[in-house]
Amino acid sequence: MIRRETWQAWALLLPALLLLVAFTHWPAVATLIDSLYTTPRGSRPPRFIGLENFASLLDDRVFWTALRNNFIYAAATIPASVILALLMALAVNTALPGRPLLRMAYFTPTMLPMIAVANIWLFFFTPDYGLFDQVAGLFGLGRHNWLGDSATALPAMIVVAVWKEAGFFMIFYLAALQAMPPDLREAADLEGSSRWNFFRRVTLPLLMPTTLFVLVNAVINAFRLVDHVVVMTRGGPDNATTLLLYYIYETGFRFWDTAMAATLTVVLLVLLAALAWLQFGVLGRRVHYR
């Protein structure tokens, strides 16, 4: 005999759970299955080929480029936006002339759609007319096609992402800083501890849970958000800005090679799982919770 409460609980859970499983867990499993078959073309049904898709991925030059690009992008975007966010929060947390205005300046990009951000920066990076070239012109530097040159295209994407995200992460640091008891600072003052020492020994460790939270979000975003690539470069020039999810989009919805797109998605999911494990397993243990 099943208890009444159990029945009630499942009734409450079921609607949300069904949707969640149908559109998150099931597509993840279906993607894994699809990656073991060929892409159906016309009247030809999908055929089971085992791990052949993964094998051909190993020979895919663009895949390796996308993977490398994504790691460079993540390795630059994550620390830059997190450190800037911390600096912004520290700045806005002190008595400062024009503090509300400054906080607003930092946070506003967060409210814009990435697609709008991309349009604005596209204009910024335009050769000759764009602000970048105008400023460079003041210093006597010639025109530069920032997005058309494979050496500067990925850094340009990184700049855009950092601009968009730093203010968002600032909010969480700010919340944590404001929750810190002021007597800590007073005690440190009495002991004659220097500001830098206080920051390193007290503030930073107390901010560790926030840092972990921000890092998890930053990592996910580095692999999840490719809107600006779609608008600004379409992965070009010569795949210099192709990130993993953009390559999935291109393979699946421009070339309609669904099996390869599924294979790529599996790689991305494994990557995200490994990163989550790394963060919670390794970093999580070093976090000091109050």
Add this chain to the structure above:
Amino acid sequence: MTRTQLPTRVLEILGAWVLGIIWVLPLLYAVWTAFHPAAYATSFTPDAPLTLANFARAWEAAPFARYFLNTTILVTLILVAQFVLCTPAAFAFARMEFPGRDTVFAIVLLQLMVMPDVLLVGNYRSMASLGLVDTILAIALPYLGSAFGIFLLRQTFRMVPQELDDAARLEGSSLMGRLWRVYVPLAKPTYIAYGLVSVSYHWNNFLWPLVITNSVTTRPLTVGLSVFASTDQGIDWSIITAATLMTSAPLLLAFLLFQRQFVQSFMRAGIR
């Protein structure tokens, strides 16, 4: 800050402001371009004439009114469905005992990492087999059962004093009655926070809507804007920036008006 030396402090303030100016510069630049004739797009003379012509031309050049309607329908649909679906689920996880609760909760939380945004291929195939490709419902469906919402509300419901629940139970309130009259009213700040996060997320979402829609009657603003900017306009930056500001304006204005509320909501949603 008693011990800080004055020159250091001045440098810090200066640094904070330089960063702030760099941060608003792109936006100011866009505002300048959108409100001036194309000839002044990159020449910043104080006597440049102001104009709304760029907005008018952008508005006429693409069905933005329809896109606004689509986005509004989408965002409302998602918000209402998320509230209705996540509330009972969160309550079950927060205040009910049943076998397998922790396992099911862990399965739900998986979505925080494996987000629907990444599952383009799998979800497209599901929508195709349901015959829902190119509908607003298809844009919304993957986000309706929201692990984030369930988690957030569960945390809030757990904070509700058990005595209030017991009192309502003694008065003969049913399960749904207690949920509706005790828990939901007390969780109002969380609903506001979750609502703001959800609305701004889906107002701005792009890649999944881009994949699943292909007509004017379903496209949300973000996709409409990208279609407009890439095909129709060539490189008339004044019109493109006007369209860009136009599509971001409702959210941006709401943020500027209710800044404190927004910031606190994002904080509330983030503290776990």
